[in-house]
Amino acid sequence: MNDLKLFRVVGGVATEIPRAAVTLERHLQTLIETNMETLLGIRFLASEYRTGPRHRGRIDSLGMDENGNPVIVEYKRSTGKAVIIQALSYLNWLRDHRHEFENLVKDRLGAEEADKVDWSDPRVVCVAADFTKHDVFAMEEIGRRVDLVSYRHFGADLLALQLVASMAGSTASTRSSAPGAESGRAAVKSVRQLYDESPQSLKDLYADLDALLTSSAEVRTEFQQHYIAYRRIRNVATVRFQPASHTLVARLAVDPDGVDLVEGFTRDLRGIGALGTGPLEVKIRSRTDLARARDLVLRSVEGASG
Missing domain, CATH: 3.90.1150 (Aspartate Aminotransferase, domain 1)
Known part of the structure; x- marks a missing residue:
């Protein structure tokens, strides 16, 4: 689905810059983690985070976005089908490990930021070279909050990111009226x-x-x-x-x-x-x-x- 093209214009003459996939997923991951807030608006928390004996995996990147939502970021060098399935399985882990995530935020960003975590609709970001229309249709049916982001690497110093699709998630319209309401604190109107x-x-x-x-x-x-x-x-x-x-x-x-x-x-x-x-x-x-x-x-x- 990604038809993004980049051209170098010299003396009024346009020459297309060849695009290529990053040779290794780990290189792509490291590049984005190092610049995550600039590229994705997400504050980086952890890399290759272990999910324990039940899920038996490692989340590529954990973060918290500018709205306070917990975020799982998964990467794939080629097409995105496998990365979507993997990311959704980790979303299940995230929903069951809220306290662990909040402790991670506290350790990395401080107690004040940990208090701002909004659990009403955690988010998944899948980064891959490309996604098909079937990937988008599948995400619409699943009803979770997912961003599909495609990338293109142009030479050594040019990286393009494109938001291919963004699903709001089925829980977005049913958010609780206030964080901390269950603990008896005064409700803040949404x-x-x-x-x-x-x-x-x-x-x-x-x-x-x-x-x-x-x-x-x-x-x-x-x-x-x-x-x-x-x-x-x-x-x-x-x-x-x-x-x-x-x-x-x-x-x-x-x-x-x-x-x-x-x-x-x-x-x-x-x-x-x-x-x-x-x-x-x-x-x-x-x-x-x-x-x-x-x-x-x-x-x-x-x-x-x-």
């Missing part, structure tokens, strides 16, 4: 609850923002616990609802250094703990605000890596 409580005027405003964020067919929409994520391989934006103040809070993958910040409208969030991803916050309260934010939103959609 983004779906906040959307339901929003006045129709705010829902209509969100519909216009959503249309702008999904103006590229490559952008997928995913409901997380506290916000709606818009992503390709990585997030390009996140959106939260504040019904009481009739406000949409968008975080964009835009460098604040290139933006004339306006108090109450745009804010640099680098170094500030806040829900969502992206360094630039934009607060949208009206269609006038949305019109002002349009170029920033499109810059995030079109320019964000992934």
Whole structure:
């Protein structure tokens, strides 16, 4: 399914750069693990992680994505059929070993990050040279959250990744209302609850923002616990609802250094703990605000890596 081509243009003449599979799966794995956050938006936790006597295997890579979801990454040098089956078997292990995973996050990233793990919909990323249409159809039937990512290696220093398909998973629409609710802590309303409580005027405003964020067919929409994520391989934006103040809070993958910040409208969030991803916050309260934010939103959609 991967028809990606890369050309070198010199003096107005285009020459196709030959593509090739990485010679060894381990080389591909090491390359991605070393650069996992840049390439996939996933923080690397462990490599070749043993699954114990029942599953009798080793997970190629374990990580946690920018939304707090546990992630299994599996690699295959050629086509993706075998890697999909293997990754799904490890997903079964992951669901049964939550405490072990959280301890791993605590050891690698700290206790604060371990508290952010969202178990409502763990994710699988399968990386292979190519996937067939039958692979995609099979994933749609299985109903698990799976990304199929194809790669192409062009010479020594060019690597292309393409999101071939992304399945939301059957549990995405049934997330619990708040992490930690079972332990008796005060419930935090989910983004779906906040959307339901929003006045129709705010829902209509969100519909216009959503249309702008999904103006590229490559952008997928995913409901997380506290916000709606818009992503390709990585997030390009996140959106939260504040019904009481009739406000949409968008975080964009835009460098604040290139933006004339306006108090109450745009804010640099680098170094500030806040829900969502992206360094630039934009607060949208009206269609006038949305019109002002349009170029920033499109810059995030079109320019964000992934």
